[in-house]
Amino acid sequence: MYTRSRLSGAVRLALTLGATSAAFAPAAFAQEDGAQAVEKISVTGSRIQRVNMVSASPVTEITAADIAITGLTRVEDILNDMPALFAAQTANVANGSTGTATLNLRNLDSVRTLVLVNGRRLPSGSPGAGGIAADVNQIPASLIERIEVLTGGSSATYGSDAVAGVVNFILKDDFEGFSFDYQHSFYQHKNDNEYIQSVVEARDFDLPNSNVRDGHSNDFSFMLGANTADGRGNVTLYGTFRDIKALTQSERDFSACALGGSREAYACGGSSTVPWGRFTDFDTFDYQVEGDEFIPFQDLYNYGPLNYYQRPDERKTFGAIGKYEINEHAEVYAEVSYMDDRSVAQIAPSGNFFSTSRLFCGNPFLSDAQFDATCGTRGLTRNDYFEPYSEVTDEIDPDTGEFIVENYPGFYIGRRNLEGGPRQDDLRHTSMRAVLGMRGIINDSWSYDVFANHGSVGMVETYRNELSVDHMRKALDVTVDADGNPVCKSVLDSTDPNCVPWNIFQEGGVTDAALAYLIKPLFARGDTHSTQVSGYVTGDLTEAGVMVPGTSTGVGVVLGAEYRREALKFEPDFGFTSGDGAGQGGPTNGVEGSFSVKEIFGELDIPLVEGASFADELTLELAYRYSDYSTDKTTNTYKYALDWGVNDDVRFRASFQRAVRAGNIRELFRPQGIGLFDLDNDPCAVTVNTDGSITPPEYTQQECANTGLSAANYGSTALTSPAGQYNTVTGGNPDLDPESSDTFSFGMALSPSALPGFNMSIDYFKIEIEDAIDNVPQDVILEQCAKTGNEAFCSLINRGANGNLWIGSNAIIATDINIGYKETSGVDIEATYDFDIGEMGGIKIGLIGTWLETLADQPIPGADIVECAGYWDRTSCGQPTPEWRHNLRATWSTPWDASVTATWRHLGAVDELGGEDEFEAENYLDLAATWQAHENVSLRLGVNNVLDREPQLIPNSPTGSGNGNTFPGFYDALGRYVFAGVTLTY
Numbered sequence: 001m002y003t004r005s006r007l008s009g010a011v012r013l014a015l016t017l018g019a020t021s022a023a024f025a026p027a028a029f030a031q032e033d034g035a036q037a038v039e040k041i042s043v044t045g046s047r048i049q050r051v052n053m054v055s056a057s058p059v060t061e062i063t064a065a066d067i068a069i070t071g072l073t074r075v076e077d078i079l080n081d082m083p084a085l086f087a088a089q090t091a092n093v094a095n096g097s098t099g100t101a102t103l104n105l106r107n108l109d110s111v112r113t114l115v116l117v118n119g120r121r122l123p124s125g126s127p128g129a130g131g132i133a134a135d136v137n138q139i140p141a142s143l144i145e146r147i148e149v150l151t152g153g154s155s156a157t158y159g160s161d162a163v164a165g166v167v168n169f170i171l172k173d174d175f176e177g178f179s180f181d182y183q184h185s186f187y188q189h190k191n192d193n194e195y196i197q198s199v200v201e202a203r204d205f206d207l208p209n210s211n212v213r214d215g216h217s218n219d220f221s222f223m224l225g226a227n228t229a230d231g232r233g234n235v236t237l238y239g240t241f242r243d244i245k246a247l248t249q250s251e252r253d254f255s256a257c258a259l260g261g262s263r264e265a266y267a268c269g270g271s272s273t274v275p276w277g278r279f280t281d282f283d284t285f286d287y288q289v290e291g292d293e294f295i296p297f298q299d300l301y302n303y304g305p306l307n308y309y310q311r312p313d314e315r316k317t318f319g320a321i322g323k324y325e326i327n328e329h330a331e332v333y334a335e336v337s338y339m340d341d342r343s344v345a346q347i348a349p350s351g352n353f354f355s356t357s358r359l360f361c362g363n364p365f366l367s368d369a370q371f372d373a374t375c376g377t378r379g380l381t382r383n384d385y386f387e388p389y390s391e392v393t394d395e396i397d398p399d400t401g402e403f404i405v406e407n408y409p410g411f412y413i414g415r416r417n418l419e420g421g422p423r424q425d426d427l428r429h430t431s432m433r434a435v436l437g438m439r440g441i442i443n444d445s446w447s448y449d450v451f452a453n454h455g456s457v458g459m460v461e462t463y464r465n466e467l468s469v470d471h472m473r474k475a476l477d478v479t480v481d482a483d484g485n486p487v488c489k490s491v492l493d494s495t496d497p498n499c500v501p502w503n504i505f506q507e508g509g510v511t512d513a514a515l516a517y518l519i520k521p522l523f524a525r526g527d528t529h530s531t532q533v534s535g536y537v538t539g540d541l542t543e544a545g546v547m548v549p550g551t552s553t554g555v556g557v558v559l560g561a562e563y564r565r566e567a568l569k570f571e572p573d574f575g576f577t578s579g580d581g582a583g584q585g586g587p588t589n590g591v592e593g594s595f596s597v598k599e600i601f602g603e604l605d606i607p608l609v610e611g612a613s614f615a616d617e618l619t620l621e622l623a624y625r626y627s628d629y630s631t632d633k634t635t636n637t638y639k640y641a642l643d644w645g646v647n648d649d650v651r652f653r654a655s656f657q658r659a660v661r662a663g664n665i666r667e668l669f670r671p672q673g674i675g676l677f678d679l680d681n682d683p684c685a686v687t688v689n690t691d692g693s694i695t696p697p698e699y700t701q702q703e704c705a706n707t708g709l710s711a712a713n714y715g716s717t718a719l720t721s722p723a724g725q726y727n728t729v730t731g732g733n734p735d736l737d738p739e740s741s742d743t744f745s746f747g748m749a750l751s752p753s754a755l756p757g758f759n760m761s762i763d764y765f766k767i768e769i770e771d772a773i774d775n776v777p778q779d780v781i782l783e784q785c786a787k788t789g790n791e792a793f794c795s796l797i798n799r800g801a802n803g804n805l806w807i808g809s810n811a812i813i814a815t816d817i818n819i820g821y822k823e824t825s826g827v828d829i830e831a832t833y834d835f836d837i838g839e840m841g842g843i844k845i846g847l848i849g850t851w852l853e854t855l856a857d858q859p860i861p862g863a864d865i866v867e868c869a870g871y872w873d874r875t876s877c878g879q880p881t882p883e884w885r886h887n888l889r890a891t892w893s894t895p896w897d898a899s900v901t902a903t904w905r906h907l908g909a910v911d912e913l914g915g916e917d918e919f920e921a922e923n924y925l926d927l928a929a930t931w932q933a934h935e936n937v938s939l940r941l942g943v944n945n946v947l948d949r950e951p952q953l954i955p956n957s958p959t960g961s962g963n964g965n966t967f968p969g970f971y972d973a974l975g976r977y978v979f980a981g982v983t984l985t986y
Contacts, residue, residue, distance in 0.1 A: 014554075039391050044119075044148040044168045045157060048538055048556040048605045052510065056621050056641035056653045057154070058747060058763040058828060060084070060848070062147040064172075069891075069901050069928045071185060071942045071979035073219045075136040075144075076101040079167065081905065083850035083885035084151050084828065087961065087969025091244065094308040097345035098131030098461075098958035099427025103149055105164035106767060106824050107855060107868075107881055110134075111662055113152070118171060118335070118435075119160075120296060120532065123455030124664070126248075126429060127526030127527045127570035127591065132664050137456065138316045138431050140240040141180050142221035145172045151828075153657030153743035155637040156623035159562065159599060159796075163659045165742045168827055171335075173321045175225030181983045187215040187310075189948055189975025192252040196266065203268040205302055208251045213972055214311050233324030239317065246312035246346070247974065250305035255964035259303040259955040259964050261689075263917045266955060270300035271416070273351045275643045277504050278414035280492030281386075282718035284800050285376060292506040303348035304863040306422040308685060309974060315341040328441050333451075337436040345425040350374040350467045350583040351417045352504075354807045357410035358387035362487045363478045367504040373487075374411065376605060388801055395445045407710075408799040412751050413476070413506045417467055420515050426462040427473075428585055431455065445543050446484065450535035456527060459570075465524035467582040469874055471518050475502035524588070526570035528665075536560025536601070539677060540925045547609050547867035550732045555603030560961075565811040568665040569595035579674070586674030586727065586809075593669030599663070609846075617645040625933075627660070631668065635660040635738050649753055653763075654746035663736040667816050670803035678958040679726050680864070682805060683786070684709050685719035703770045703786035713803035720805075726873070728778050728813035737818050741769040747828075757834040764827050772820030778812040779875050780859045821858040823964050826869075827851045841893045849886030865912070872967070873913040874958040880919055881968045882908030897932040901942075907971070919952040925974055936985055944977040 045057045062078070072078045079085050088104040091098065102110035102125060108863040110133035115122045117139065125135030126866035151165035156766050158166060191197075191208050201205055218241075225236040249255035258431045260269020268764035272278050278297050280286040287294035319337035325701030326332065358638060361375035362382040388410035395404045439452025474490045478501045481487040487501035500517040541547065542554030572589045574580070577588035602624055621641035628634050641655035668729035680686055683698035684707065698706065713719070747763030785793040831844045857876065868877035891901040903926040910919045928942030954962065965974050 003378055003679065006854065019928050025139060026268070027187045042855050044116075044166060044691050045150045045154050045537060046120075046175075046603060046604050046605070046623070047157060047560070048621075049559045051248070051611055056619070056643035057150055057152075057655050057657075057745065058653070058761060060149045060151075060828075060830065062149070063807040064145055065617065067144060067256075068864070068930065068940060068981075069889075069903075070926070070942065071183070071928060071940070071977065071981070073141050073183065073185070074101060075141055075169075076103060076140065078145070078151075079103055079136075083848060083887065084149065084165075084786065086881070087879060087967070088133070090969040091311050091313060091343075092963055092968035092973060093311060093960060093983040094311065094963055095347045096130065097311060097343070097425065097427070098126050098128055099341070099343045099345070099425075099429060099461075100125045100131045100133075100135040101137045102133040103136060104169070106147070107879075108164040108215075108326075108767070108769070108822060108824065111664060112161065112769075114158055114160075114162040115164045115170040116158065116166060117433075119168060119433060119795045120451065120453045120566075121536075123431065123433060123457055123530035124528040124566065124568065126457060126459050127528050127568050128459055128461065128524065129588070129666070132528070132666050132899045135429065137312070137315060137341045137429070138317070138337065138433070140238065141169075142219075142240060143171050143223070143238050143319075145170045149784055152745060152765050153639065153655075153659045155661075156625045156657065157602065157603065158624065159564065159627065160597070160635075160660055160662045160738070162924075163661045163739070164767065171321060171543050172223070172427050172979060173236050173323070174234050175223055175904055176227055176234070177986055178223060179983065179985045181219075181221045181981065183217075183219045183979055183981030185217045185219075185977060185979035186213055186246070187974040187977055188213045189252060189258040189743065192328065193950060196254045196256070196259075198493070198940070199259070199266045199268055200253065201237070203257065203302070205257050205268060206250070206305070207253055207256055210252050211500045214251055215245060217242070217244045219243075228324065229628075233322065235320060237320045239319075240315070242315040243311065244310065244313040245346070246307060246308055247310040248346075250308045252309065252952055252964065252974070254950060254966075255304055255309065257302045257345060259469060259953065259965045260300075260475075260953055261952065266953075268302060268486040269955065270302045270304070271298055271348070271414075272297070273414035273416050274299060274301040274350075274506070275354050275418035279374065280412055281374075281409045282412065282716070282804070283409055283895075286373060287373065289507060290845040294370050294371075294559040301348075301416050304964065306346065307963065308346045309968065311345055313341065313343040315339065315366050324837070328488060330438055330440040331784040333435075333437050335433070337431075337433045338809065339429070339431045339578070340343055340429075340559065342426070344426040346422050348422055348426075349417045349420055350423050350465060350581075352413045352415045352467070352472050353582055354412040354414050355582055356413060357808065359411040359413075360385055360386050360479065360489075363476070363505070364480050364504045365478065365501070367505070372507060378408075409802045417465075417515075417518070418720075419510050420519050421465050423466060423715050424464040426464065428460045429457055429973075431457040435747050441536070445541065446533070446537055446539040448537045451533075453530075453532040453534075455530045458527045459525060461522075461524040461572075463524075463576075463581065463584075464665070465519060466522055466575075466584070467518050468520040469582050471499070471520065472502065472582065474499045475514060475518060478502075512678065512843050519581070522573060522584075524570065524572035524576055526568070529566045529567040532562065533560040533564075534560065548606065549605045551610045552609065553607045555607075557604075558603040560601050560748050562599045562601065564572055564599070565594065565596040565836045566665060568592070568669075572705045585676040585725070589671045589673040589854050591666055591670040591732075593665045595662075595665065595668070597627050597628045599625055599627045599827075614646070615644055616647050616833050617643075621655070627736075628663075629662055631662070631734070633662065633738055633826065634739075635662070649751055651747070651749040652746070655744070655804075656741045658698045659741045660738045661724060661741075662738040663733075663816075667732050668734050668736060670732040672729055672815060674729050674809060676725040676959065677728045677812075678724055678954070679721075679779055680874055682721075682726070683782065685717060687713045687720070688717060699786045706789045707782060707785050707797050708794070709803045716803060719804055720762045721806035725959065726778070726806045727809070727920070728811040729811045729815070731815045732742055732777055733816045736773055736816060737771055739771045739773050739818065743767045755833075760829075762827065762829050763815070766825035767823065769820070769822040771818040772817060772822050773815040773816055773950055775816050775860070776819060777859050777876060778814050780863065781812055781814060783893035784860070784863070806983075819860055821861070823854060823856045824869075828854070839895060844891045844893070845884060849884065852881060852883050852885075855881050868913065870908075870910055871913040872919065872954075873915065874956065874962070877913050878958065879961040879970050880910040880952075882921075883908050884908040899930050902926070902930045903928075917953075918952070922949065922952065924949060937985040938984075938985070940979075940981045942979050944979075948975065948976050
């Protein structure tokens with residue numbers, strides 16, 4: 001009968017078009033071992049089950065063998081090597097780390113990537129800022145059977161958040177026996193960048209050793225499985241332990257100093273908050289300390305070497321997966337998992353980041369010369385305070401007719417607490433997840449699946465070596481007691497009897513007692529809870545005769561309902577919420593909230609044509625989901641897809657999907673608070689270049705006046721933050737609407753019978769997101785205000801007394817709204833070729849590549865579209881987004897139970913958006929070998945980045961995605977990655 005031939009043909013196509021174990025490949029078709037093993041299955045992106053299920057949406061598969069060849073044990077690293085994924089939270093993030101690991105499909109942000117485990121949701125990652133996306137640290141790499149990646153849409157099948165796509169981790173189950181695995185890995189690099197070394201040596205900074213080996217990691221895992229005596233059930237237990245050592249930027253010559261200047265003329269830049277102290281009113285004087293005197297300020301602090309390039313991380317996971325078949329109508333299954341992960345993010349020491357604006361001129365630590373150079377120049381006495389004040393003059397402003405007010409700045413101090421050591425953000429996440437479900441066959445045509453899935457993540461944060469702003473103010477407000485000894489005024493008036501004076505006006509003047517008083521650790525805790533209860537039936541209506549005339553296969557159907565609840569609570573202590581932490585960039589506010597959603601969903605798989613001259617099969621896929629949120633929002637998501645199998649050699653597919661993403665709890669409920677954003681420089685300031693030349697302000701005086709800048713401060717260098725970080729006020733919005741996206745894709749898959757072993761798929765994708773939940777970028781607010789004078793934007797800009805946007809509470813307000821538009825499109829190409837070479841074994845070649853046509857962002861309606869495909873920058877685009885990326889892998893399976901694999905990873909060139917810097921194309925060579933030394937022993941050895949290629953370097957790299965003068969999540973920043981492992985199986 002035709003039904004059988006259709007089935008066998010589908011199985012043959014699945015075998016030939018499926019991914020080879022040694023190469024990335026398109027999982028466009030479900031893979032089976034052979035026709036005799038065929039059973040009803042589903043693929044990621046659909047819950048319909050067929051014996052010959054294929055997908056009209058392109059799905060890429062990464063197998064356990066693929067993972068072993070990379071030697072990577074961090075799941076985020078494994079996936080970030082794929083051309084369709086971009087770095088998000090990785091182990092290389094220091095400043096801005098959440099302690100989690102997240103995935104970012106299509107560079108549309110991690111919150112738009114839905115992460116599943118065995119088709120069920122992973123809980124929110126962390127209650128802290130920036131960490132709410134699913135944390136893949138919860139997934140041990142050694143337990144992964146395969147990873148299925150479907151990019152673009154799928155909300156109709158899985159619900160909210162699948163805007164950019166779905167990553168589904170299929171874990172090993174049904175294991176019988178015992179398996180133990182151990183792997184050791186490290187980085188090796190030769191520091192031989194003579195140009196950068198000359199830049200570092202010019203500032204007398206330390207250089208690392210010529211050859212370094214560091215960043216060591218040890219990974220242990222075990223798996224124990226057993227079947228029940230009656231053969232109906234199985235329980236698989238697992239446990240893993242991972243220990244990753246810290247690696248600082250001081251260990252690479254290209255990160256031995258914080259680079260400034262330009263790529264043509266690097267200089268060791270840094271921060272003006274210096275260990276020797278910067279003392280200034282940003283107007284009439286600017287000094288640093290030498291001995292007990294003031295000299296003109298001239299030296300920036302090299303904050304880079306102490307920053308972690310790789311965070312230390314210790315992770316433990318344990319879990320169990322079990323199932324028991326009561327009868328053919330009911331199989332009970334369960335999953336239990338536990339993770340404890342602790343990571344520390346280290347950055348340069350805290351300090352007084354110009355957070356105090358007054359100084360008592362009678363401070364006994366001020367030498368006479370220091371007093372004369374500061375207080376004396378303003379006509380103050382030893383009994384006065386040097387502080388900001390305003391004075392009404394006798395002059396009339398001709399524009400307003402009012403008296404002109406002169407603002408006099410205060411006494412600002414930039415003093416790094418080098419004596420207290422680097423800041424350390426100790427982040428610990430503990431997660432637990434449990435699934436309990438029942439599935440079974442109702443009859444020959446219908447089956448069901450009902451489950452409850454609950455996950456929780458608890459976070460404990462301890463921020464060490466932070467200075468208290470309140471204690472700094474008191475410790476600087478110093479006079480003398482009756483005996484002539486320096487003493488805090490707060491001691492004399494009993495408001496703070498524990499205060500200890502802070503002597504920063506003399507070299508070596510800081511005491512241990514002062515440090516003990518100034519340093520106050522910060523604490524936060526919180527948790528997330530995710531509950532999912534879902535059930536559906538799936539049926540094949542062939543026997544019921546529900547089919548298109550002329551076909552022999554009936555309509556496939558899924559009907560289901562789901563309830564989901566998300567809750568989050570984040571509780572920072574008073575030190576966080578008050579903004580008392582000097583190096584926090586402002587207060588960290590608590591968040592508490594929850595929402596729930598009730599949903600119904602359905603799918604149809606309709607064979608339209610079978611056995612025709614123009615089509616072996618033509619199938620229409622439909623899906624719909626209705627969602628009712630407790631926030632009084634409703635959404636409709638749907639899918640139309642067509643799968644056209646011309647014959648065994650050629651298949652075409654096309655789909656249109658509407659996806660949605662409801663605001664997460666932080667976007668809905670977090671209060672407004674001040675933080676930091678990256679900006680090259682204030683466009684109203686002059687720029688002093690490394691060669692001493694001056695670049696005038698980007699904006700005219702009138703444009704800067706629109707932003708609230710006085711004519712007297714136009715062009716002032718005081719407007720520019722030396723660290724490239726400026727203040728912003730951000731916050732959530734409970735009235736946010738769900739954002740929506742439309743995904744369109746079409747492509748073809750080839751498996752030519754004239755070339756056995758060759759398979760290829762080409763798919764075009766386009767994703768458009770409307771009403772995107774985002775804030776208007778701060779640089780856009782500045783530009784729109786300056787160019788148009790629109791009060792809607794100008795009212796969001798609050799400049800300080802001297803016009804700055806980076807000291808104290810001066811900031812740009814940018815809270816969350818539904819206003820953005822994002823679009824990305826391109827072409828994914830995947831190909832494999834598997835052939836024998838006679839007695840010498842076989843060769844498998846696999847290619848996966850992505851050509852990025854566009855990655856566009858329109859921050860506000862009517863504004864210019866920012867095109868990021870082929871670009872990078874520090875504000876709008878961030879990390880590089882090359883137009884072309886690919887991985888090409890070749891594996892030789894030898895006759896001696898061994899295989900050797902070589903992988904070429906290519907990252908295309910990118911230009912700086914609106915600038916002149918270009919990152920050249922980067923190419924990496926990886927080599928790996930595996931050997932089945934014994935039926936119970938398997939060995940592996942490999943080196944990634946064999947040629948020790950250095951990353952592309954960037955001065956003033958942005959916080960978060962940038963670290964160590966590069967983008968370490970995107971480029972191989974640390975040198976060769978060497979790994980060796982052994983697997984014992986019994």
